[in-house]
Amino acid sequence: MRIPVIVISGFLGSGKTTYLLHLLKEIRSRYLQPGILMNELGKSDVDGIILDEHSGETMEKLLDGCVCCSKKSELISSLTTLLKSKPDVILIELTGVANPEEIADAITEPGLIQHMSLKQIVTVLDAENVLDYNSVFSSDKQLVQTLRRQIEVADQIIVNKTDLVKESHLRKVKNMIMKHNENALITFATHSRVDHTSILSGIVKSTGEQKVNIQRFRMINPASLSQAKSTVSRVNDSHAEEYRSFARVQSLTLPIESRTAVTQENIERFLQRWKDKLLRAKGYMYLSNQNKTLLMQHAGKRTYWEETSYLGDAYIVIIGIELDIDRILSDWKSI
Ligand SMILES: Nc1nc2c(ncn2[C@@H]2O[C@H](COP(=O)(O)OP(=O)(O)OP(=O)(O)O)[C@@H](O)[C@H]2O)c(=O)[nH]1
Numbered sequence: 001m002r003i004p005v006i007v008i009s010g011f012l013g014s015g016k017t018t019y020l021l022h023l024l025k026e027i028r029s030r031y032l033q034p035g036i037l038m039n040e041l042g043k044s045d046v047d048g049i050i051l052d053e054h055s056g057e058t059m060e061k062l063l064d065g066c067v068c069c070s071k072k073s074e075l076i077s078s079l080t081t082l083l084k085s086k087p088d089v090i091l092i093e094l095t096g097v098a099n100p101e102e103i104a105d106a107i108t109e110p111g112l113i114q115h116m117s118l119k120q121i122v123t124v125l126d127a128e129n130v131l132d133y134n135s136v137f138s139s140d141k142q143l144v145q146t147l148r149r150q151i152e153v154a155d156q157i158i159v160n161k162t163d164l165v166k167e168s169h170l171r172k173v174k175n176m177i178m179k180h181n182e183n184a185l186i187t188f189a190t191h192s193r194v195d196h197t198s199i200l201s202g203i204v205k206s207t208g209e210q211k212v213n214i215q216r217f218r219m220i221n222p223a224s225l226s227q228a229k230s231t232v233s234r235v236n237d238s239h240a241e242e243y244r245s246f247a248r249v250q251s252l253t254l255p256i257e258s259r260t261a262v263t264q265e266n267i268e269r270f271l272q273r274w275k276d277k278l279l280r281a282k283g284y285m286y287l288s289n290q291n292k293t294l295l296m297q298h299a300g301k302r303t304y305w306e307e308t309s310y311l312g313d314a315y316i317v318i319i320g321i322e323l324d325i326d327r328i329l330s331d332w333k334s335i
Pocket residue numbers: 010011012013014015016017018019047095096160161162163164189190191192280297299304
């Protein structure tokens with residue numbers, strides 16, 4: 001029997017990791033063994049740390065890039081590695097700027113197609129911001145295209161963050177979705193809480209084992225990186241422009257050297273100054289005035305602060321379009 005693959009897509013900060021954590025809990029309660037593949041933009045692995053904190057599952061990480069634009073060969077080898085742990089279901093969380101159909105394409109590669117099959121593509125939308133993101137006037141054109149592909153190819157669409165908008169706004173979101181995809185199951189959610197019955201239907205235990213499969217995977221080495229690049233240029237040559245993932249998005253990791261200077265207020269002021277170019281920011285930092293480390297999540301127009309047990313180095317990852325890196329770094333130094 002081929003292993004079912006569930007792909008979780010959706011724009012930056014929409015609630016994919018939150019959804020993944022709920023789905024994982026449900027999978028474990030059914031004594032199924034999951035294999036997880038997470039892909040983040042940037043070298044710093046915030047989502048991986050969040051997942052570790054909440055679970056401790058099998059994880060194959062692809063860092064510093066988007067699975068489907070520059071790391072197709074790594075995606076294939078990561079899936080091959082995951083297969084060895086004989087999971088009952090594979091979950092792939094994509095970066096917020098990835099085009100899920102390219103993942104669907106990778107699963108059909110020789111060596112994978114006989115072992116796994118795409119079960120569903122789930123797209124999570126941020127109810128508060130999706131209409132802005134979808135407007136060619138207020139958003140980057142290529143970004144709009146990627147978001148539309150995420151909607152168009154989805155089997156299930158979760159309209160998340162409904163706590164932040166009115167009923168009338170939700171109707172507009174639904175109409176927009178229906179324009180691009182009439183067939184997807186649309187559900188409305190807060191904190192990505194949805195019923196998992198249909199997505200997990202038919203997934204059964206393939207082995208008698210119930211062990212928790214915890215694996216730590218390699219970081220990308222230079223040899224595989226150059227191999228990935230040459231693969232990419234071939235892939236891109238044969239693909240029409242509109243089918244490519246968004247690749248102009250940059251990520252920048254800002255180290256926090258002096259722990260004492262950082263406060264919630266100066267971080268929020270910094271994010272505010274760069275808001276026009278910023279799509280997402282997240283990171284861990286020790287706040288000396290509160291004497292604790294917090295996880296900062298900036299998504300859409302909002303900044304959230306959460307308690308964490310993370311003990312590693314403090315840093316922030318920012319993600320944006322055509323970031324002026326020199327100016328941002330010099331501003332960062334002066335906060
Ligand atoms: N108010 C509100 N906040 C939410 C909701 N769902 C998620 N969040 C918060 O939104 C932030 C981003 O959520 P994530 O699950 O990390 O989003 P993501 O899509 O995985 O983000 P990326 O991986 O960066 O693309 C976190 O601080 C969440 O706690 C919701 O329904 N309402």
